[in-house]
Amino acid sequence: MENFITGYSANESLMRRTVAERIGHDRAERFFDRLLTRFFGEEDAAFLAEQGFTVVRIAVGYQRLEDDARPFELRPDAFAHLDRAIDALAAHGVYSIVDLHALPGSQNQHWHSDNETHRAEFWRHPHFQDRVVHLWRAIAEHYRGNPAVAGYNLLNEPADETRAVVGPFYRRLVAAIREVDPDHTVFLDGNTYATEFDLFDEDPFDNAVFTLHDYVPAGLGRSDTYTAEEARAKFLQRSAYARSTGTPILIGEFGPIYTGDEQQDALRRRILDDQLALYDEFEASWALWMYKDLGRQGLVSVREDTPYRRRFDAFVAKKRRLGVDQWGSDGIDPVEVTRPVQELVAQEFPDFDPYPWGRVDFVRTLLNNILLAQPMAHEYADLFRGLGDDELDALADSFAFASCEVRTPLRDRLVASLPGARA
Numbered sequence: 001m002e003n004f005i006t007g008y009s010a011n012e013s014l015m016r017r018t019v020a021e022r023i024g025h026d027r028a029e030r031f032f033d034r035l036l037t038r039f040f041g042e043e044d045a046a047f048l049a050e051q052g053f054t055v056v057r058i059a060v061g062y063q064r065l066e067d068d069a070r071p072f073e074l075r076p077d078a079f080a081h082l083d084r085a086i087d088a089l090a091a092h093g094v095y096s097i098v099d100l101h102a103l104p105g106s107q108n109q110h111w112h113s114d115n116e117t118h119r120a121e122f123w124r125h126p127h128f129q130d131r132v133v134h135l136w137r138a139i140a141e142h143y144r145g146n147p148a149v150a151g152y153n154l155l156n157e158p159a160d161e162t163r164a165v166v167g168p169f170y171r172r173l174v175a176a177i178r179e180v181d182p183d184h185t186v187f188l189d190g191n192t193y194a195t196e197f198d199l200f201d202e203d204p205f206d207n208a209v210f211t212l213h214d215y216v217p218a219g220l221g222r223s224d225t226y227t228a229e230e231a232r233a234k235f236l237q238r239s240a241y242a243r244s245t246g247t248p249i250l251i252g253e254f255g256p257i258y259t260g261d262e263q264q265d266a267l268r269r270r271i272l273d274d275q276l277a278l279y280d281e282f283e284a285s286w287a288l289w290m291y292k293d294l295g296r297q298g299l300v301s302v303r304e305d306t307p308y309r310r311r312f313d314a315f316v317a318k319k320r321r322l323g324v325d326q327w328g329s330d331g332i333d334p335v336e337v338t339r340p341v342q343e344l345v346a347q348e349f350p351d352f353d354p355y356p357w358g359r360v361d362f363v364r365t366l367l368n369n370i371l372l373a374q375p376m377a378h379e380y381a382d383l384f385r386g387l388g389d390d391e392l393d394a395l396a397d398s399f400a401f402a403s404c405e406v407r408t409p410l411r412d413r414l415v416a417s418l419p420g421a422r423a
Contacts, residue, residue, distance in 0.1 A: 002112045004327040005293040007316045009376035011111045012061060018381035034396040036081050039292060042088050043401035049092035051411065052418045055150055056089055057252060057287040058082065059101035061114055065135055072134050079142055090148035097187060098139060099153035104128045108159035108193060109356060110326065111369060118365050123165045133176045140181035151185030153252065157193040157213065161355040166191050167199040174205055187211045187250060192356050194252060197241035204245045211252040212238040219256030219271045221330050226267060228274045235278055249284035257297045257328045276417040288414065292404065296328050299411060300404045308398030311383055324373035331364040341367055
């Protein structure tokens with residue numbers, strides 16, 4: 001659960017801990033289990049199949065498979081939700097890609113790898129790497145021979161600052177998986193958030209797809225300028241390795257963030273049009289990010305009249321005011337706080353250009369996405385105080401397909417780009 005999807009603040013592990021402190025561990029586990037069940041179920045699978053989509057990339061956090069207190073030991077319910085989603089999709093003729101989205105130690109520097117800091121410790125500690133090898137062997141053994149699974153997306157958006165560990169680790173990980181499952185395709189994100197592929201050599205992996213992520217800054221609210229030529233150049237750069245090896249191209253993530261402002265959203269729809277035309281030109285497969293959320297980016301969103309939205313919309317508005325969600329925030333608000341800090345760092349350290357995205361992102365991450373976001377995680381948890389089981393169930397049930405609405409213009413544009421529609 002990335003924070004913009006369900007509206008919490010900061011990272012998932014912190015959120016789960018604070019909610020458990022307010023309502024108790026068992027009741028929190030019961031709530032989150034129901035939330036995941038409602039978030040993706042039979043009706044969701046049927047909807048996607050009816051639109052003509054053929055594959056779903058399912059993001060999984062490692063803590064659904066393994067507990068930090070018991071490393072190298074699978075949870076008894078490790079595959080419960082994953083099996084349920086894969087089976088529901090398979091029943092409607094849709095394939096699944098298993099995406100390990102958050103790794104122990106965090107494989108990149110931001111919240112979406114469940115990172116409470118700004119450091120990707122996964123690359124520094126062999127212990128974390130050993131645990132991921134163990135997890136992927138277990139996943140591969142569990143799904144070996146399962147034709148409903150299109151393959152395994154091994155590391156979501158790795159960001160190895162040294163650029164020395166990620167390549168050898170991929171070799172080790174693929175070899176370990178192949179000992180268990182020689183058949184399923186592996187999907188390999190490039191380094192630096194699936195944008196750099198120089199870690200791969202001239203001897204590509206067998207039965208592998210090299211997966212890029214293709215976000216356009218103007219589509220995320222991080223730039224005032226956009227040209228289709230620049231977007232095309234970035235795509236060609238990021239897909240160069242896959243094209244040079246003749247392997248298929250998968251855009252594992254892409255998609256603008258919508259604002260509700262018609263002028264801004266018109267530009268973002270144009271960006272989407274340009275991207276889809278580009279993918280069609282190069283016969284690239286794609287997976288939109290994201291399927292369901294509170295209305296920021298998803299194809300499907302939770303309706304405003306649901307118990308969850310009624311309880312948490314004011315909290316989400318405060319998050320937006322303080323700029324604590326990096327996904328969809330310009331990173332400027334609250335300007336009276338951020339601008340002096342950004343200017344001070346720029347003045348005192350003009351040559352500071354940290355990995356992965358430079359000084360402005362570095363300051364924004366520490367200031368907005370950690371310093372302000374983490375106290376807000378406790379404020380989010382406080383909204384669960386005093387709720388009975390029926391009220392918790394109603395919050396979770398707000399994410400069921402029947403309680404959601406479809407972003408129709410986005411649906412129609414995506415469907416129009418599918419091979420069957422073009423034929």
